[in-house]
Amino acid sequence: MDVKKSLFDNLQNFFGFDNFKGDQESIITNILEGNNTFVIMPTGGGKSICYQLPALMSEGTAIVISPLIALMKNQVDQLRAFGGNDSIAHFLNSSLNKSEIIQVKSDLLSGQTKLLYVAPESLAKQDNIDFLKLIKISFVAVDEAHCISEWGHDFRPEYRKIRQVIGGLGDHIPIIALTATATPKVQQDIVKNLGMLEATLFKSSFNRPNLFYEIRPKRDITKEIIKYIKANTGKSGIIYCLSRKKVEEVAEALNLNGISALPYHAGLDPKVRAETQDRFLMEDAEVIVATIAFGMGIDKPDVRFVIHHDVPKSMEGYYQETGRAGRDGGEGVCITFYAQKDVDKLAKFMKDKPVAEREIGTQILKEVIDYAESGVCRRKQILHYFGENFNETGCNCMCDNCKKPKKQFDAEQHLSTVLKFIQNTGEKFDDLHLLNVFLGFETAQTIAYEHSKLPEFGLGKADGELMWKSIIRQAVLNNFLFKDIDNYGLLKLTKQGKDFIENPYGLKFILNELIESAADDDEDEVKHGSGALDNQLLLLLKDLRKKISKQKNVPPFVVFQDPSLEEMCTHYPVSSEELKQISGVGSGKAMKFGPPFIELIKKYVEDNDIERPIDLIIKTQANKSQMKVSIIQNIDRQIGLEDIANAKGITYEEILKEVESIVNSGTKLNLNYFIDEVIDDDRQDEVFDYFRAAESDSIDQALNELGDTDYTREEIQLMRIKFMSELGN
Template sequence: MDVKKSLFDNLQTFFGFDNFKGDQESIITNVLEKKNTFVIMPTGGGKSICYQLPALMNEGTAIVISPLIALMKNQVDQLRAFGGSDSIAHFLNSSLNKTEIAQVKSDLLSGQTKLLYVAPESLSKQDNIDFLRLIKISFVAVDEAHCISEWGHDFRPEYRKIRQVISGLGDDIPIIALTATATPKVQQDIIKNLQMSDATLFKSSFNRPNLFYEIRPKRDVLKEIIRYIKYNTGKSGIIYCLSRKKVEEVAESLNLNGIKALPYHAGLEPKVRADTQDKFLMEDVEVIVATIAFGMGIDKPDVRFVIHHDIPKSMEGYYQETGRAGRDGGEGVCIAFYAQKDVDKLAKFMKDKPVSEREIGTQILKEVIDYAESGVCRRKQILHYFGENFNETGCNCMCDNCKKPKKLFEAEESLQVLLKLIQKIGEKFDDTHIINVLMGLETAQTIAYEHSKLPEFGLGVVEGENYWKSLVRQAVLNNFLSKDIDNYGLLSLTNNGRGFVENPYSLKFILNEPIESAADDDEDDVKHGTGTLDIQLLQLLKDLRKKIAKQKNVPPFVVFQDPSLEEMCTHYPIAMDELKQISGVGNGKALKFGAPFLELIKKYVEDNDIERPIDLIIKTQANKSQLKVSIIQNIDRKIGLEDIARAKGITYDDILKEIEAIVNSGTKLNLNYFVDEVIDEDRQDEVFDYFQSAENDSIDEALRELGETDYSREEIQLMRIKFMSELGN
């Protein structure tokens, strides 16, 4: 029978496709001819069919080595649906009980199973090796093959043992290795470790033209994420966080804000993880918040956005995770939040690792920082990292840097200085050292190599460090320099670079403006909007506050303080839940005074046809601050404030600030036991009477009125807390 016709018939029969994508047909033919095959294909390129189809067509069983139980289950379910029988595909891993294992082995021995998925750990167990020797193996597929390399983003030592096990299963078993991300260094590692130097290499372009790449400074990150999802209601997305704790927090916050989200990380029970994955695939949830444990092999074609809450550890990880967006060729938005604080955290994690691992990790992280901070086309940078040259005009404004082009500068002279310096000192230093020389920094290395005596030392001070960093980056991207990542990131001139030194010419580089990198705000307290203050509404709210204060016979500031009113004028809360999120309001005050304010704001919004920035009112998790809870409990037990402060390791001033914040947001505290000890009754009455008629709650004004010689600041502050607690809450 004609092999080509057979291929297309089987593609139609098993998978319902009429045509192959890209190199699929050539790859499958190569596997059917029992040749070793190495496939490098981006996520969404259709890697799975490259081993599934030949396995279904071949005599015997194909062993598929896969790193994740979730991935195995997902693919086995699909194959059983395509093949119409449960015995056609199985997995063998730690999630199966003895009865299930017996069924798998029975189906394998009877020849019914065409694909067996195993984890590398299960594969290396002696009893499994002994059993697999009893069956006919058509070939071995090593999926996620980058796990073999310690230069890969997901190195797994068990992958290093695969070649040894395959050799023990029989002679001349062909191998197909597949990965969605492999730098030239990782490719060499895979070929060497699997001993497949004779393999036919099929490498697809890493360009995903439908993906939009964007880096944002990390400020109010939770608010930004919720704002984005609210404006993209109904679209599926994945949010990646580096820690399990952050995954749980973000998922809970999304749910509080009406977004169906579930957390996913390795700390959850396998059944919970499998259920979560199913719910995402079945669209019972819109968003998965996950560590990198989620997504390998997930076959959901319509993920519309991938957000990195934290900057990823490597470019490979970033590329693979963003690659889960838009696998159907449709919209795919990839947003990553960047802060120096996250980089410092990742660098700190590496401190305890062995020296060689730390050096590799540092170089890999440096590539991520360069990518995030650069003003150059994101797509060009990603593809260059994977050894692919790309002209940025082909980006079609599908990244933030191309969409909003940066200023250009004439780079000829500076590039000459840079390249000549690198040549002069022997092409055996990294960018940090080169820039230290140009910036005139006397480090241990610049002194030891006597580079502080060079005429170039300090030559680049005027332009500044950011300028030279950007110049080095663009010199590498435009192939004037090559960076040896697996050798400490040493810089050397390419033929192109040497040619430029000999015959320089005018060229323009992008003037890089550093990304505004802010510390990650305490997301439990993200409440402040960025809207413009509505002066007209503010006056109406102040008039209402005055009216209510008269009715209740309290000063206006007891009802709501000015900052709270101002925030209402940027957020326009019209529901009780929204009002509770305004700073200084809280549950108690909202219930006691809120209703007329909500009524006024609602009418004002309708009358003036105001489009409310609903995304700016972020519902936060109930305040879980252990300190606040502990302070309230200790006050209930009538513990002295100095004693509470001492026990918590904070100052007395700090404890007063904490108590004031608790009271101002509407919680009633009985501090009489403490106030009565430090201020006598007559003086208490005098301060109480003062605040009863005061225009505002300023401590400075109270001291001026009552006399600084008679009262201390601390006494006035304590009385203000007592006053606000008794009258306002």
């Protein structure tokens, strides 16, 4: 039978596709011919079919080595759906019970199973090796093969033992290694470690033309993320955070602001993780907030945005994580928030690691910093990192740097100076040393090599650090220099660099605009009232408050207090939902007093053509404070305020402040059980009558009027809480 016809028939019958993508057909043919095959294909390029289809067409079972249980389950489910029976594909890992393992082995021995997914740890178990010797193996597919390399972003020591295990399973078993991210260094590690130096290499372009890349300074990050998602309602997205704690915080903040988000990290129960993944695939959740534990092999084609809350650990990681956006060829926006503080944290994590690992980690992180701080086309930088040359005109303004081009400068003289210095000093130094020399910084290295005596020392002071960083980075990016990563990242001259020294010519480089990082983003707290106060609106709101207070026969401050009105004059809430987000306004007050205020603000905004800074109105976790919930529950149980304060480890003054804040936000609390014990009825009536007629809710004024010898500050405050609760809520 014609192999080509058979290939297309199987592709159509099993997967429902009429045509292969890119190199798929050549790769599959190479595997069916029994050759070792190395596939480097970007996320979304269709790697899975490259081993799934030949496995279905070959005699025996293909072993697929995969690093994640979730990834295996996802692929096995898909194959079973395509194939129409459950025995066609199985996985063998720690999530199976004894009876399930017996069923898997039975299907394998009967020859019904065409693909068996295993983790490298499971593959190395002696009883599994002994069993696999009993079946015919068509070939072994090593998925996510970059895990083999210490230079890869997901290094897994178990991957380095795969070759040895395969050798023990039988002679001449073909291997196919697949990865979506591999720098030239990682490629070299993969073929060497798997013993497949003669493998046919299929390398697709790493360019994903539909992805838009952007780096933003890390300021008001929760607000920025919520603003972006609300402007893209209904679109699926992933937000990556470095820590589990931050994942939980961000997911909670999104949910508080009406965005359906789920957290995902390795600290969650495996069952919860699997459910979360399914809910995201089934679109029960709009956004997943995750550590990098999420996403490897996630086959969701319509992820529309990937946001990095924190700086990524490596360019490979960044490429693979951003690659989860727009896998269907549609919109894919990749936004990364960058702060020096994040870089410092990652550098700190590396301090305690062994020297070799620390050196590798430092160089990998440095590539991320260079990328984030550079003013050059993002796409050009990404592709250069993966050993691919790219002309930035092909970016089509699909990155922030091409969309808003940075300032350029004549680079001929500066580039000549850098290249000649590297040549004259024997190509023995990295970029940091070069910067120290040109900027005239005396360091242990400049002194030891006597470079502080050279004419180049300090000659770049007038141009500044930004200029020299731009020169060195773009000299590498434009192939005048290359970084020897096997050798501490030393800068070496390329043939193009040597030619330039001999025959220099005019050229322009881009001046990098270093991103300012936020002063402090730990709290991620969005402060209310950051806009300018609209005094004209404030007067109108105060008049309305006075009018309503007369109608309801309560003092104006019972309706809304001044800070709440002032916040309305910076945020312009025009719906009940927005009004609730103003401090001092809860559901109760929004319902009881809100409608006329909303109407007034809405009309004012329309009449004065005001652009509302609605993105500033962000609910924070504080609105859901455990302390407040617990206090309300304890008051419902009629527990004394001093006892609640003691239990919470706070003072009586602090508990009154908390209770008052709850009441002022519109929650009704019945404190009579406590007040009746500490203040007699006549004195209660006197204070109540005072507040009913008062223009202000000031405690100082009340003490002045009522006599501070008769009442304590705490008693007045307690009565003010009772008054506000009964009349205002």
